[in-house]
Amino acid sequence: MDLSSELEYYDYIICGGGTSGCVVAGRLAENPNVKILLIEAGQHNKDLENVHMVGGWSNNFDSETDWNVVTPPMKGIDNRQVKLSRGKFLGGCSGCNGTLCIRGSKQDFDDWELEGWSGEEFFGYMRKAETFHPKPWFDANEQAHGYDGPLHTEPHDLAPISQLIMSSFVSEGLPHVPDMFSTGETPHGCGHAPRSVYNGLRTTSADFVTNGFIRKNVTVVTGSTVDHVLVEPDAQTGELVARSVLVQDTFSGDVRAYHAKREVVICGGAYCSPAILLRSGIGPKSELEKHDIPCVVDSPGVGQNLMDHPIVFIFYETAHPNLTTDHLVYHKNAFETTYNLWKTNKTGFLSTFPFGAFAYARLDDRLANEPLWKEYQNTSKDKQVGNEKRDPMYLLPSKQPNIELFTTECYGGPKQYDHFPASPNRDANVFSIIAELFSPHSRGSVTLSSRDGRENPVVDCNYLDHPLDMLVLSEGVRFANEIVMNGAGTKGIVKGSWPEGLGYGTPGKERFRTREDWVPYVKEHATTCYHAAGTCAMGKDDNPMAVLDNKLRVRGVANLRVADCSIMPTLHGGHTQMPAYGIGEKCADLIKETWSTDNVSQGLRAVL
Numbered sequence: 001m002d003l004s005s006e007l008e009y010y011d012y013i014i015c016g017g018g019t020s021g022c023v024v025a026g027r028l029a030e031n032p033n034v035k036i037l038l039i040e041a042g043q044h045n046k047d048l049e050n051v052h053m054v055g056g057w058s059n060n061f062d063s064e065t066d067w068n069v070v071t072p073p074m075k076g077i078d079n080r081q082v083k084l085s086r087g088k089f090l091g092g093c094s095g096c097n098g099t100l101c102i103r104g105s106k107q108d109f110d111d112w113e114l115e116g117w118s119g120e121e122f123f124g125y126m127r128k129a130e131t132f133h134p135k136p137w138f139d140a141n142e143q144a145h146g147y148d149g150p151l152h153t154e155p156h157d158l159a160p161i162s163q164l165i166m167s168s169f170v171s172e173g174l175p176h177v178p179d180m181f182s183t184g185e186t187p188h189g190c191g192h193a194p195r196s197v198y199n200g201l202r203t204t205s206a207d208f209v210t211n212g213f214i215r216k217n218v219t220v221v222t223g224s225t226v227d228h229v230l231v232e233p234d235a236q237t238g239e240l241v242a243r244s245v246l247v248q249d250t251f252s253g254d255v256r257a258y259h260a261k262r263e264v265v266i267c268g269g270a271y272c273s274p275a276i277l278l279r280s281g282i283g284p285k286s287e288l289e290k291h292d293i294p295c296v297v298d299s300p301g302v303g304q305n306l307m308d309h310p311i312v313f314i315f316y317e318t319a320h321p322n323l324t325t326d327h328l329v330y331h332k333n334a335f336e337t338t339y340n341l342w343k344t345n346k347t348g349f350l351s352t353f354p355f356g357a358f359a360y361a362r363l364d365d366r367l368a369n370e371p372l373w374k375e376y377q378n379t380s381k382d383k384q385v386g387n388e389k390r391d392p393m394y395l396l397p398s399k400q401p402n403i404e405l406f407t408t409e410c411y412g413g414p415k416q417y418d419h420f421p422a423s424p425n426r427d428a429n430v431f432s433i434i435a436e437l438f439s440p441h442s443r444g445s446v447t448l449s450s451r452d453g454r455e456n457p458v459v460d461c462n463y464l465d466h467p468l469d470m471l472v473l474s475e476g477v478r479f480a481n482e483i484v485m486n487g488a489g490t491k492g493i494v495k496g497s498w499p500e501g502l503g504y505g506t507p508g509k510e511r512f513r514t515r516e517d518w519v520p521y522v523k524e525h526a527t528t529c530y531h532a533a534g535t536c537a538m539g540k541d542d543n544p545m546a547v548l549d550n551k552l553r554v555r556g557v558a559n560l561r562v563a564d565c566s567i568m569p570t571l572h573g574g575h576t577q578m579p580a581y582g583i584g585e586k587c588a589d590l591i592k593e594t595w596s597t598d599n600v601s602q603g604l605r606a607v608l
């Protein structure tokens with residue numbers, strides 16, 4: 001195919017206008033002397049009401065604004081398939097997520113053992129993206145936040161049910177540390193998760209290249225799917241260099257090419273970035289052969305090491321009116337009223353996401369007598385940090401939680417829970433608690449279904465394949481239920497539950513008392529927390545599975561980087577949007593460092 005007449009030239013080409021990609025583009029554009037192209041497969045976000053109105057988040061799914069990825073059956077969860085929604089529009093998942101800003105523990109990033117990515121340094125990059133707006137009632141840790149980034153965040157005003165759950169957390173042994181999800185230093189406690197919302201509007205990474213940050217040197221093309229990156233040997237050195245990007249019109253399939261004078265950065269997210277690399281001939285040779293793609297670099301780690309946090313919901317109905325927020329959205333004509341409120345004032349139920357109270361928990365005492373836990377305690381890699389031994393999940397008990405617990409302030413959750421009987425439209429008042437597994441041992445994969453860039457890859461999350469993952473998550477779910485049933489704030493307020501029979505009826509007749517009792521429910525209902533990561537992992541030079549070096553450079557190809565959640569060697573114990581922002585910030589700095597005048601004159605590979 002002769003593309004020479006169609007080439008357009010940019011200094012940097014960013015492939016994927018999602019959470020990290022927009023940050024990379026926006027930050028590089030601070031230098032007015034460089035020209036940047038940002039390519040997004042989906043549409044622009046400006047007219048997508050359900051992006052700006054946080055409460056409309058789920059309306060972005062099962063349509064053309066969703067990648068609509070569905071896993072194959074997975075044996076760890078009763079051979080069920082799971083729908084993996086991803087934002088397909090400018091801003092990517094930052095425009096349809098739950099808005100939670102939960103950064104993880106600093107130790108999670110120290111564990112990567114990669115120069116430049118310590119917890120201390122990386123928390124600095126997450127702060128850089130943020131402008132935090134305090135509220136008088138919230139005891140913020142001021143140093144933990146940023147105050148001049150394009151991402152506006154604020155604390156969430158709790159509904160009455162969340163206040164009650166917070167006191168149940170405390171009475172069940174999880175001390176209150178208000179801003180613990182921003183500091184990364186408390187592995188066991190409860191507090192408030194700031195949100196990526198301000199003045200009733202969602203803030204997204206698209207804000208780095210739109211609104212107040214539109215810059216002449218950034219060209220945003222939407223509706224354009226990156227098919228592959230053209231990698232060619234340099235005429236003088238023979239070294240492989242990323243030179244151009246081949247793009248298909250998402251709808252018509254028309255092809256065009258763009259040329260990078262300096263670098264190509266792949267930011268397609270943990271499912272699509274490995275797919276772009278594979279289509280470019282960079283990946284496990286055997287996988288490329290299946291699709292007749294010539295192998296440019298045999299990189300066995302591309303698409304492997306897929307991680308996510310499995311979660312399980314438990315729902316409760318309370319007889320007390322107005323503790324939950326169901327009356328503001330589901331009952332009678334509430335939706336019409338609340339929608340008008342958002343339309344006119346940007347306030348009300350739809351202006352925030354109905355998650356409530358949050359906790360991190362260590363489960364050491366609860367798991368101490370489990371035979372599997374003891375077995376791994378003795379046989380697992382016993383790497384010490386100081387005097388402290390890691391637990392079987394490879395976590396440091398003094399620094400990293402085993403699970404997160406969080407709650408909703410009304411009915412709502414993945415579609416698989418729709419069959420539960422107390423539909424809120426019948427005027428029921430419903431809340432839920434969710435247990436989320438950190439540091440899973442199970443690993444999944446991303447492979448190609450076809451060479452066509454417009455076909456989704458095959459994403460197998462392999463949830464709960466490892467027995468330790470099931471052990472910890474089922475104990476986490478059991479703990480979650482005990483908090484609601486026995487905790488000081490919520491004891492006695494429950495009149496129904498899903499699953500049924502959770503101990504609000506006849507004492508001693510509860511159906512779910514032991515951890516084993518919970519295992520079938522976990523298998524039947526575990527689903528994604530949407531935290532996909534790890535499929536183009538960074539790693540040290542002696543690690544053959546490391547797709548990238550610690551500067552996000554693709555091993556074996558010059559002028560090609562990846563920047564999004566796929567780069568994580570291990571998944572942190574938190575939620576992934578703040579790291580995605582931090583990765584974008586870090587990548588922009590790494591690129592600026594490479595192409596600073598000094599470095600360029602030292603012979604880095606400008607291809608023109």
Ligand SMILES: Cc1cc2nc3c(=O)[nH]c(=O)nc-3n(C[C@H](O)[C@H](O)[C@H](O)COP(=O)(O)OP(=O)(O)OC[C@H]3O[C@@H](n4cnc5c(N)ncnc54)[C@H](O)[C@@H]3O)c2cc1C
Pocket residue numbers: 015016017018019020021039040041042085086087088089090091092093094096097098099100101102224225226227267268269270272273276453529530531532563564565566575576577578580
């Ligand atoms: C429903 C949902 C709820 C979530 N809730 C939370 C939460 O409350 N808190 C939290 O911290 N995290 C949450 N997450 C996770 C978090 O939002 C994501 O992990 C993070 O935003 C991912 O950022 P990314 O840059 O890696 O990928 P993305 O944001 O997905 O960006 C990838 C971009 O690349 C584009 N793209 C892909 N392939 C191509 C191609 N071939 N050509 C051109 N463009 C392409 C995509 O359309 C997308 O815009 C949630 C995610 C979802 C989906």
